[in-house]
Amino acid sequence: MQIHALGLDDFGEEEYALIGIHTALEDYKLAYLLNKNLNTRFSKSIKDLEFEIERINASFSLYNFSSEEYSFEWFLIENSFKRENQLASNELLLSTETKTYLIPEKKKVDFFLKISGEGVFNFVENTVQKINNIEQVVTSYSIDKNTLKSKDFLIF
Template sequence: MAINKLVLNDFLEEEKFSLIGIHCTIDDYRLAFLLNKALDIKLTRLDFDIDNNNQQANFSIFEWEDSSQFKTWNLVSNTCKVISNQIENTLNSLFSQNPTVTKTHHLVPEYGKANYLLKIDNECLTNNEKLILEKILKIDQVITAYSIAQESLKSKDQLIFN
C-alpha cells in the first residue's frame, strides 16, 4: 500500500514585505506625521492597538493602504513600558511601601533597540527601500534607520497585523 505525505510548506506562501527599524525618541503620532510629510503617505492611527496577551503589553499601530501601488504601510511601536505595583509580603504598617516596577516589552525582541518598525507589504516587487531609507534619515528627529532582513527575524508572527 502506498503512503502519501502532505507537506504544508508547499501551500504556505511567504509574505513579501520590507521592514525598517527606526531609532528616535519622539512620540508615535509625531513620527507618523513626519513620515507622512517626508514620504508623501497617509498613515493614520488604527482604533485598536496590537495586544500581546502573553506579556500584557499594547503596541500602537498606524496604517495606510496604497491601492494604486498595492502596498500596505504599517508603523508600529516596538517598545511598551508597563508599570506594575510590586507587592511586598509585609503586614500593613505605617511605613510599608508598594514600590512600582517598570518593565519594557518589545514586539520584535531581537531588534529591541529600535523604537519603531515600518513594515511595507509588497504585493508587487516594486521596492524602493533605499530611497525610502534616505528620506527617513533626512528627518531631523530620527537618530538612525536601517533595513531589517526577513531571514534574521525569529518572531515573524508578531508582524502579522491583519
Template structure:
C-alpha cells in the same frame, strides 16, 4: 516536465527599523509630511496572548500603488505599583516589553507590504534618514528574526 514549487517561508513584506526618540503619533505625523503617506492610528492595538503588552499601530493603505504601510512601536512600558514594599520611591517599577525582543535597540518598525523592489526600499530609507527627528533607519532581513510571527497581522 518541470515541477512548480512555492517557497512558503518567503516573507511577503519588507521591514525597516527606525531609531527615534519621538512619540509614535509624532513620528507618524512626520512620516505623513515627508513620505506623502496618510498614516492613521488603527482602532485596535496589537496584543498577544503570551504578553501583557499592547503595541500601537498606525496604517496607511495606498490604493493607487497597492502598497500598505504599518508603523509599529517596538517597546511597551508598563508601570506596576508594588503595594507590599512602597520604599523610598513609592514602590513603583516598570516592565518593558518588546514586539521583537531580538531587536531591542530599535524603537519603531515600518512594515511595507506590496513593494519588494530594493530600489524603492533604499529610496524610502534615504528619505527617512534625511529627517532630523530620525537618528537612523535601515532595512531588516526578516529571515533572521526569531519572533517574526509578531509581524503577521
C-alpha cells in the same frame, strides 16, 4: 475519491520589507513626520497589536496607510510596551517599570515600518533615505526579516 494534501510550501509567505527606525519621538509625532516627508497618510488603527508575551499582556501602537498608487500596505509598529508595576511595602508605594519588546532581538529599534506588497524591495532604499533626512530620526535601515526569530509577530 481523490485526496489532496497541502504542504507548508503551498501557502505563500507574505512579501514585505521591514525598516527599523531609531527615534525618541512619540508614535503620533513620528507618524506625522512620516506623512509629511514620505507623502503618506498614516492613521491610528482602531486596534493596537495585542499579544501575551511571557504572561504579560502587551499592546503595541499601530498606524497604517494603504497606497493605491503602488498597491502597498504600510504599517508603523511600536517595538516596545511599558508597564508600570506598583508594590505596596511598609506604607511605601514602590513603582517599577517593565518593558516588553515585540521583536526582542531588536531591542534598540523604536519602531518598525512594514511595507507589504509586490516589488516593495526596490522601493525600500529610497524610503530609508527619506526617513534618515527627518531631523528627529537618529537612523533608519532595512532589516532582513529572515534573520528575525520573532518575525511571526509581524504577520497580522
